[in-house]
Amino acid sequence: MAAARSVLLGDVGGTNARLALVADGRLGPIRRFEVADHPDPIALFRRLIAEEGEGRRPDQAVFAVAGPIADDGRSVQITNATWFLSADRIEAGLGMSRVRLVNDFAAIAWSLPRLGGDDLLQVGPGEPIAGAHCTVVGPGTGLGVAHLVTFDGRPSVIATEGGHATMAPADAYESAVLDHIRARFGHVSGERVLAGEGLVNLHQAVTSLAGGTPHANSAGQVTAHAQSGCADCGKAVELFLSLLGNFAGSLALILDARGGVFIAGGIVPRIADQLAASPFRARFEAKGRHSNRMQRIPTYLIRKADVAFDGLISLSEQ
Numbered sequence: 525m526a527a528a529r530s531v532l533l534g535d536v537g538g539t540n541a542r543l544a545l546v547a548d549g550r551l552g553p554i555r556r557f558e559v560a561d562h563p564d565p566i567a568l569f570r571r572l573i574a575e576e577g578e579g580r581r582p583d584q585a586v587f588a589v590a591g592p593i594a595d596d597g598r599s600v601q602i603t604n605a606t607w608f609l610s611a612d613r614i615e616a617g618l619g620m621s622r623v624r625l626v627n628d629f630a631a632i633a634w635s636l637p638r639l640g641g642d643d644l645l646q647v648g649p650g651e652p653i654a655g656a657h658c659t660v661v662g663p664g665t666g667l668g669v670a671h672l673v674t675f676d677g678r679p680s681v682i683a684t685e686g687g688h689a690t691m692a693p694a695d696a697y698e699s700a701v702l703d704h705i706r707a708r709f710g711h712v713s714g715e716r717v718l719a720g721e722g723l724v725n726l727h728q729a730v731t732s733l734a735g736g737t738p739h740a741n742s743a744g745q746v747t748a749h750a751q752s753g754c755a756d757c758g759k760a761v762e763l764f765l766s767l768l769g770n771f772a773g774s775l776a777l778i779l780d781a782r783g784g785v786f787i788a789g790g791i792v793p794r795i796a797d798q799l800a801a802s803p804f805r806a807r808f809e810a811k812g813r814h815s816n817r818m819q820r821i822p823t824y825l826i827r828k829a830d831v832a833f834d835g836l837i838s839l840s841e842q
Contacts, residue, residue, distance in 0.1 A: 634836075
């Protein structure tokens with residue numbers, strides 16, 4: 525795609541679609557749209573091109589999408605929204621020669637080599653090993669997981685649905701919380717507790733187990749009430765960060781991610797001041813006989829906004 529002078533880039537989640545044009549390697553304004561307000565995605569893409577194209581229609585597009593890409597790589601149903609994206613339909617509808625669809629966290633994984641300095645906040649000890657595998661995990665509307673791996677000096681990305689893997693408890697209290705949530709849903713995945721609705725699920729379980737009445741109906745309410753001193757919401761946020769540390773540590777062991785584990789998504793940056801003081805890092809390292817190994821693996825919070833576009837630019841150049 526390197527020959528294309530103008531490329532449409534999109535980061536499409538369950539709640540928001542962020543769109544921009546990159547021309548001659550320069551990224552234009554990133555514009556945000558509510559997915560629920562635009563039932564026809566192709567019409568929205570056409571509008572963005574008309575308003576931002578400055579006379580140069582993009583011939584190609586790359587979309588990072590929150591959902592599993594079909595086996596042929598040509599379509600995707602967004603997990604937490606009604607949009608269905610088809611590369612064939614987009615090519616026909618916009619007159620493009622090539623449309624590429626990738627998992628949204630695959631795009632973030634491709635962004636990792638471009639990040640540094642103020643883009644990242646390191647949490648805890650550890651030093652990355654150059655050329656080693658990296659993992660990115662991100663609580664947002666859902667829970668995304670992807671890996672940046674290197675073989676024979678060549679980077680590649682593995683997109684996964686790891687957010688739907690079963691969530692494991694680390695002690696009796698967490699078992700009680702997950703049992704409470706399991707009674708409602710049957711299966712408790714990472715996403716059931718480590719996403720926007722997951723934080724609400726934790727609040728409801730924590731409050732109910734304490735004999736109280738749940739009073740927060742969104743992740744924003746849970747974090748806001750926690751910051752205002754609500755004990756139940758504070759406990760839910762602490763538990764959220766503990767479970768995230770446990771989940772991230774398990775991913776690091778599975779991949780041998782000695783290049784680092786990177787936390788993305790929309791939730792954790794809003795509670796970044798609580799992250800370092802939380803059990804997150806201790807739980808990340810608490811892997812029994814491998815605890816010493818875990819202490820050497822660094823963990824980072826990605827602070828850069830719209831980081832997926834760094835990865836989309838990399839993909840547009842391939």
